[in-house]
Structure formats: C-alpha cells, structure tokens
Amino acid sequence: MQHTNESKKLFIETLGCQMNDNDSAHIVAELNKHKNYTTTQNIEEADLIIINTCSVREKPVQKLFSEIGQFNVKKKEGAKIGVCGCTASHLGKDIIKRAPYVDFVLGARNISKISTIVEQKGAVEIDINNDDSNYDFARAETSMYKTSVNISIGCDKECTYCIVPATRGDEISIPPEMIIEQITKDVKRGAVEVMLLGQNVNSYGRRFSDGRSKTTFTQLLHDISKIQGLERIRFTSPHPLHMDDAFIEEFAQNPKISKCIHMPLQSGSTSVLKAMKRGYTKEWFLNRALKIRKMVPDVRITTDIIVAFPGETQEDFNDTIDVINQVKFDQIFNFKYSPRPNTAALELKELEIPDETGSKRLIEVIELHKLHQSELMRSNVGKTMKVLFENLKPNGEVSGFTDNYCQVFVKGSDELLGKIVEVKITDATRTTLKGEVV
Ligand code: SAH
Ligand code: SF4
Ligand code: F3S
Numbered sequence: 103m104q105h106t107n108e109s110k111k112l113f114i115e116t117l118g119c120q121m122n123d124n125d126s127a128h129i130v131a132e133l134n135k136h137k138n139y140t141t142t143q144n145i146e147e148a149d150l151i152i153i154n155t156c157s158v159r160e161k162p163v164q165k166l167f168s169e170i171g172q173f174n175v176k177k178k179e180g181a182k183i184g185v186c187g188c189t190a191s192h193l194g195k196d197i198i199k200r201a202p203y204v205d206f207v208l209g210a211r212n213i214s215k216i217s218t219i220v221e222q223k224g225a226v227e228i229d230i231n232n233d234d235s236n237y238d239f240a241r242a243e244t245s246m247y248k249t250s251v252n253i254s255i256g257c258d259k260e261c262t263y264c265i266v267p268a269t270r271g272d273e274i275s276i277p278p279e280m281i282i283e284q285i286t287k288d289v290k291r292g293a294v295e296v297m298l299l300g301q302n303v304n305s306y307g308r309r310f311s312d313g314r315s316k317t318t319f320t321q322l323l324h325d326i327s328k329i330q331g332l333e334r335i336r337f338t339s340p341h342p343l344h345m346d347d348a349f350i351e352e353f354a355q356n357p358k359i360s361k362c363i364h365m366p367l368q369s370g371s372t373s374v375l376k377a378m379k380r381g382y383t384k385e386w387f388l389n390r391a392l393k394i395r396k397m398v399p400d401v402r403i404t405t406d407i408i409v410a411f412p413g414e415t416q417e418d419f420n421d422t423i424d425v426i427n428q429v430k431f432d433q434i435f436n437f438k439y440s441p442r443p444n445t446a447a448l449e450l451k452e453l454e455i456p457d458e459t460g461s462k463r464l465i466e467v468i469e470l471h472k473l474h475q476s477e478l479m480r481s482n483v484g485k486t487m488k489v490l491f492e493n494l495k496p497n498g499e500v501s502g503f504t505d506n507y508c509q510v511f512v513k514g515s516d517e518l519l520g521k522i523v524e525v526k527i528t529d530a531t532r533t534t535l536k537g538e539v540v
Contacts, residue, residue, distance in 0.1 A: 112139040113148035115169075118156025120338060121299050122187055124250045125213050126154045127242035129186065135240040136217040145173065150182050150220060155189035157265050159440040163189050167201060174203045182220065184208060188269035192443060195226045211255065211271050214239065230271040233311050236280070241287065247492045247520045249288035250297040253281055253322065257301035258308075259341070261368075262379050262446035263408060263439060266301055273302060275310050278322055282329065289331045294520060295360075295490060296326070298337040304344040319344070320352045327358040333522055334490060334505070336360045342367070343381045345390045354397040361398050362432075362507035365391055366406040370425035371418035374411050377450070384421055391429045400487075402432035402478075402506040407467055410460030411439045412450035419463050423470065430474045436467050472532065479530040482508065486540060489525045491518040510535045 112133055116126040129152060133139040142148055151173050156162050166189055173183055182205040185197050191209035198204050206219045209228035214237040219225050235255055244250070257266050258273040285296050300306065307317035319340075326335055335358050342365050353359055365387070369375055372383040394401055407422060426434070438460040441448055489510045491502035500514040510525055511534060512518075518539070525537040 109138045109140045110149040111142040111147050112150045112152065113142055113145045114152045114154065116154045117162050118154070118158065118188065120250065120297065121252070121301065122154055122156060122210075123244075124252060124299055125187065125210065126152075127244050127250070128213055128239045129154065129216050131240035131242040132214070132216050133220070137220060145176050146178060148177065148181055150184065151177055152184045152186055155185060155187040157188040157192055157269055157442070159437065160442070161440070163193075170201050170204060174201070182206075184220065186210070186213070186216075188265070191228050191230065191269035192265065194228045198224060198226065210269050230268075232271075233274060235274040235276045235311050238280070241284065243291070245492070246292055247490065248295045248297065249285065249293040250299055251281055251284050251288075252276060252300065253298045253303060253306055253337075254300035258305065259302060259381075260379050260446065262377065262450075263411060263442065265442040265445055268444040270301060273300075273305065273309065275306050275308065277310060277312070277314075278317065278325060281322070282326060285326060285332060286329055289329055292520065294332065294522070295334040295336065296332060298322075298326070298335065300337075301339065302341050302344075303337045304340040304349060318348075320346075320349045323352055323356065323359060327356050332358065334358060334360050336362070336507070338364050339366060340364060342387050342390055345394075350390070350394055350397060353394070360507055361400055361505055362402040362404065363394060364404045364406075365394075365429075367422070367425060367429075368406060368408050369411060369414070369418065370422035371414070372421070374414055374418045374421075377413060377447075378408075378411060379446070384425060388425060388428060391425075395429070400485075400506050402508065403429060404433040404435070405429075405431045406435045406437070408437050408439050409463040409467060410455035412447060412453035412455065414439075414455055414463075423466070426467065426470055426474070430478060431471065432475065432478055434467065434471045436464055436471075438464050476532045479508075479532055479535065482527045482535055483530050484527065486524050486526050487535075487537070488522050489537070490520075490522045492520070494519060504535075508535055509533070510537050512537050512539055514539060 184206045186208040188210045190207045197207050207226040211232050212227045214234045215227050254275045256271040256273040304319040306319035487504040489502040491500050493501045494516050499511045500518045501511045524540045526540045527535050527537045529536040
C-alpha cells in the first residue's frame with residue numbers, strides 16, 4: 103500500500119517469550135503496512151503505545167499496571183494505549199476497568215486484528231478460538247541474517263502449572279507450504295538462519311484448520327532444510343515427550359539443523375512430573391538427553407526447571423539435581439513455581455512449598471549449573487568451530503554464533519557479516535567464547 107501522508111509513531115514494549123517477540127514483530131509490520139505506523143523508542147512522541155504482555159509468572163502481571171500508569175503520564179496528548187498478548191487474553195476487559203485510559207485490549211491469539219482494533223476505543227478482542235493459522239501476516243524484518251517463523255499457534259498440553267493454553271488456546275499447525283514460502287522469501291532477502299516457533303513445536307502436524315492429513319515435525323524439518331540458501335535451522339520449544347527416535351536421528355544427521363536443543367525438564371522427579379502432567383518420567387528424559395549427547399558430539403542442551411512445585415519433597419528435588427548432574431545442561435532457565443489463574447495446580451494449594459525453601463532450591467540449581475557451564479565452555483578451547491557472524495562492534499570485534507549456538511567474538515571486519523566461517527577457539531568465559539578466524 104502507498105502512503106501519501108506522514109507516518110504515525112508506534113512505541114512497543116515486549117515481555118515474555120520468543121513467540122511474543124514474533125507477535126510484536128507482526129504487530130509492527132501489520133501496523134506499518136495497513137496504518138502507516140513507524141516505530142519509535144521515544145514514548146513521548148508516540149501516537150500509539152503498545153505493551154505486549156506475558157502471564158506465565160505473577161511478577162510481570164503485577165508490573166503491568168504500574169507500567170501502563172507511567173505510559174499514561176508520559177504520553178503526548180491524544181496518544182492511544184493498547185494492551186496485547188497473554189495478560190490481555192486472561193484479564194480482558196478487567197484491564198480497562200482498572201485502567202480506563204487503556205484504549206484497547208488484544209489477546210495473544212488475536213494479533214491479526216491489530217489494524218482494526220487501533221481505531222476502536224474501548225475494544226476488547228480476546229477470542230480464544232480465533233484461528234490465525236492461515237493469516238498471511240505482513241513480514242517483519244527484525245534482523246538481516248535471521249528470521250523467525252511461527253509453525254503453530256496455541257498449545258494442546260495441560261501442564262498443570264501453566265497458563266499458556268488458557269491464553270493462547272488450542273494448538274493448530276500452520277500449513278507447511280505457508281511456512282516454506284515465508285522462509286524462502288526471507289532467504290531471498292538475505293536471511294541464512296531461521297527460528298521455528300511454537301509452544302510445542304515437535305507436536306507439529308497433528309491438526310490443521312483445513313482438516314488435511316497429519317504430518318510430523320521431523321518431516322517439516324526435512325522439507326525446510328531443502329530451501330536453497332538457508333544455512334541454519336533452529337526451533338523452540340520442543341517437548342521432551344515427543345522426541346522420538348526419528349526426530350533424534352533427523353536432528354543428529356541433518357547438517358542444517360543447529361546442534362543446540364532446548365529440552366524443558368521442569369522437574370527430575372517422576373512423581374512431580376506426574377503432578378505436572380508432563381507425560382514423561384525421569385528415566386525417559388535421561389534416556390532422550392543422553393541419547394542426543396551420544397549421537398551429537400558437540401550438542402548443547404538447554405532446559406527450563408521449576409523448583410518448589412506444590413508437594414516437591416527434598417527427595418524430589420534431589421532427583422532434579424541428579425538429572426542436572428547426569429545431563430550437564432549448557433544453559434538452565436530456572437523458575438520458582440508461581441501459582442497462576444486458570445491452572446490445575448491451584449488445587450494443590452495446601453501443598454505449596456515455603457518461599458524460603460523455593461529460594462534455597464533455586465540457588466542450589468543456579469550454583470551447580472554455573473560449575474557445569476564453566477567446565478563445558480572451557481572444553482571448547484582449542485576446537486575449530488563454524489561461526490555465523492552477524493554483528494560488528496565499534497571496537498572492531500565481530501560476534502556470531504557457532505552451529506551449537508554459542509556466542510563467539512573475534513577481531514575482524516564487516517566482511518565477515520552474514521558468512522559462516524571456521525574459527526579456532528582461543529578462550530572461554532562462562533557464557534561466551536573468543537577465537538581467531540582460520
Ligand atoms: N511451551 C514452552 C514454554 C512455556 S513457558 C515449553 O513447554 O517449554 C516457559 C517456561 O516457563 C516453562 O518451560 C516453565 O519452566 C516456566 N513456567 C511456566 N509456568 C510457570 C509457573 N506457573 N511458575 C513458574 N514457572 C513457570
Ligand atoms: Fe505450557 Fe506445557 Fe504448553 Fe509448554 S507444553 S506451553 S509448559 S502447557
Ligand atoms: Fe508469556 Fe504468553 Fe509467552 S504467557 S511466556 S508471552 S506464551
């Protein structure tokens with residue numbers, strides 16, 4: 103669409119996961135295409151202020167109201183405020199009740215309606231059954247060499263601690279030809295790496311909105327890897343339950359798949375996993391993780407852990423520590439259990455763990471992980487690794503990521519950008535590597 107008049111300004115803040123980041127990118131691209139908005143970092147000059155929210159733990163939700171209160175003070179005369187995302191889904195019109203200066207509320211499953219809702223004062227659009235799986239979103243250019251593509255919406259799991267199924271609704275897969283077309287377009291534009299996104303990526307293909315026959319995530323990975331010019335495929339989040347042998351083989355053997363995998367453990371105790379309704383046991387998780395370690399020598403395995411789930415005994419927690427010791431995760435995202443509305447775990451209220459115990463367990467996980475992290479990162483020194491360079495710093499350092507997704511810094515110039523180059527690793531900190539181009 104051609105715009106004749108001057109663009110309006112959009113300020114957008116994003117909380118939460120990578121899916122929310124991608125939703126924000128869609129919001130920006132849709133508003134640019136249909137409403138002639140361009141982004142600004144300066145809230146005072148914005149005509150439209152959007153906060154794309156996360157509900158997964160209680161803290162960010164508490165912060166929301168103080169934050170939009172501040173937006174309301176800082177905004178220029180006549181500027182609109184919109185609340186989008188997961189908290190919009192679950193609080194809905196209560197947001198406007200509590201903060202009447204909010205102009206509209208748009209749920210995480212309704213992002214395609216952004217261009218119409220900006221014109222509707224007081225509108226609340228949070229239909230949990232809305233189906234955007236065939237919606238052709240305006241494409242966002244977030245980075246030159248990387249692109250992100252949603253492969254499914256919603257989540258069919260019922261993990262008892264998790265609010266996401268209530269904020270994003272049932273799982274529907276996006277048709278493979280749409281995914282491949284988007285990636286192909288982005289590759290023509292210069293992207294060499296794609297991140298496939300979904301709340302449960304490896305249950306891909308079970309349900310399409312047009313009722314077509316089922317397919318699998320493994321098949322999708324295989325098909326995407328045929329795209330000419332695409333060098334690296336990443337995905338998040340997969341579920342350990344769906345990591346079957348066919349998937350692990352494709353992961354191990356397909357050279358385009360980045361050898362970094364997220365395996366959200368949540369707990370190492372089979373009885374806690376059962377109370378969480380995760381669907382796997384400690385043994386299953388260990389079997390899958392150790393098989394991947396064996397088949398993929400340089401693999402990096404990252405995880406999410408929740409400590410102090412209601413009823414978690416010292417023995418249960420010891421099982422989590424045991425799994426951490428056996429797998430030696432390359433990165434752990436740790437959380438203390440946070441009771442959430444619309445979740446089954448609320449029924450376990452009497453079993454909730456004292457906050458100090460939760461904090462102690464969290465610290466224990468963090469300290470143990472730091473030891474593993476240092477050891478794993480040091481083991482890279484002396485190796486030669488392939489790095490995709492993407493960022494030039496003013497001090498002449500160029501940074502990029504290895505195939506197993508470790509950040510590396512070398513001395514170099516912009517000639518390295520967008521290229522995959524062999525680098526000899528010379529030094530390591532707990533979180534990054536240094537090297538020399540060979
Ligand atoms: N769909 C993804 C991510 C879900 S949310 C997955 O299944 O991996 C990201 C992480 O937040 C979860 O993996 C979990 O570790 C954490 N989380 C979710 N609900 C939580 C809660 N109520 N309290 C604490 N952490 C939680
Ligand atoms: Fe939440 Fe479980 Fe779905 Fe992940 S798989 S989004 S933790 S319900
Ligand atoms: Fe948060 Fe929603 Fe993502 S609750 S973690 S923004 S799916």
